[in-house]
Amino acid sequence: MTNAAPISETDLHALVDDQLTPERAAEVEAWLAGRPDKAAEIANWRRQNEALDALFGPVASEAVPTRLDPHLMARSPARPRIAWTRLAAAAVVLLAIGGGIGWFGRSYTLPSSSDELITAAIEAHALYVREKRHAVEVAASDRDHLVSWLSNRVERPITPPDLAADGFNLVGGRLLPGYEDATNGPAAQLMYENAAAERVTVFITAALDDRSSTYEFLTRKALDAFYWANDRITCTVVGDLPEDQMKAVARKVYQQLTWRPDGGGA
Template identity: 30%
Template structure:
């Protein structure tokens, strides 16, 4: 099905939470292939959330004056957002003004917990659990593996775009799992040496563009990243953490 061109008005409506679900998915898919535009929209989303926090949390650092200033700036920003250049100028002005006032009243603006925390996102634990389940299934004669991998069908059914398996890797099983944020996809793989790996994809309900990072959980390691609305994790033995990170970098590039 042909998708209508993504216009600046669609991006503005996306930031303002005014798009219907289907159009929102189309905008997110478009942004996932355009890192520069995605970074710009992420900055707008962050600005929106900072303003909403200042307006709705009167006890947050910044005092009543900060909330009043945020309301005035938010209204002005909304009117000017129609022009890209003015939007960027307004965004800079908001951060300067809020930062100055917070510094004068209560000290520098605190880093949000979601930014400061180094803990892996929750989807990484879900990916690890899916990997353990796939290993369990592989040892059960009664559980038939499904090695047929159809990325187009997966995308149509789940709105999750999965990358192609690296050359020389073998798909052993493909499963759709439930998650708190909707369906997720787990592909059980074997690399060239026969090592059991899995690639996990999910729509976590947030929009981020992050580079692959790694985390270790007991005997397993996960290289995880997010491209727009879809997050991924490549899971394998903890002893192959560096190899997983390199493979995740290649998989992330293959999606652009």
């Protein structure tokens, strides 16, 4: 080790992880030869590696179940994921009984209204986002009708936010039940899609009874939901975009639905 670079912690890790060139590995070994304490530590690290490999290594040689064959998965894109099946089944039940007890809320002693709304928004997203022909009830091409119909039913002026700057165009919308105890009436779901066929939904209801302002960003299963409420509306933006993109879109929706005293009314 006359003119070798000093030995760092990273070198020691790289030695046991086989990430050094043979020359450097030899230098590190030589360095260790004069340091029994350090050498004992490195020996223990190696045994850790062996133990981990013995514990889990064999899994990689097991036969792979067909449900994990990417070729089959790519060929049947409509096949629901396990998680989706669960969500969709829950959504069907919820819709059938008009909201019922939130599937996600089962572990809470008293699910809050906002929690019920977020649940409803996520389930509605999961249910309709996979649809191709029936993704929406009224298409964006019939925008005037869409706006007046949803605004009348939700009893709030609903102007679909413009998300074109983020690459998302309005597909259309549909009317949905809110949840069982909803005194705030039904919900409007607006669906957006980008060129990559990724979809984001915006779930809007009239304000909850308490009319409180609140906001929340949360993730359930693989879906992100951005929820906020003010004294006029509640809104939940749902999607599974990369986090930054999701937040940017949610922010746009928020800005457009809140800061428009004439149009948005929210």
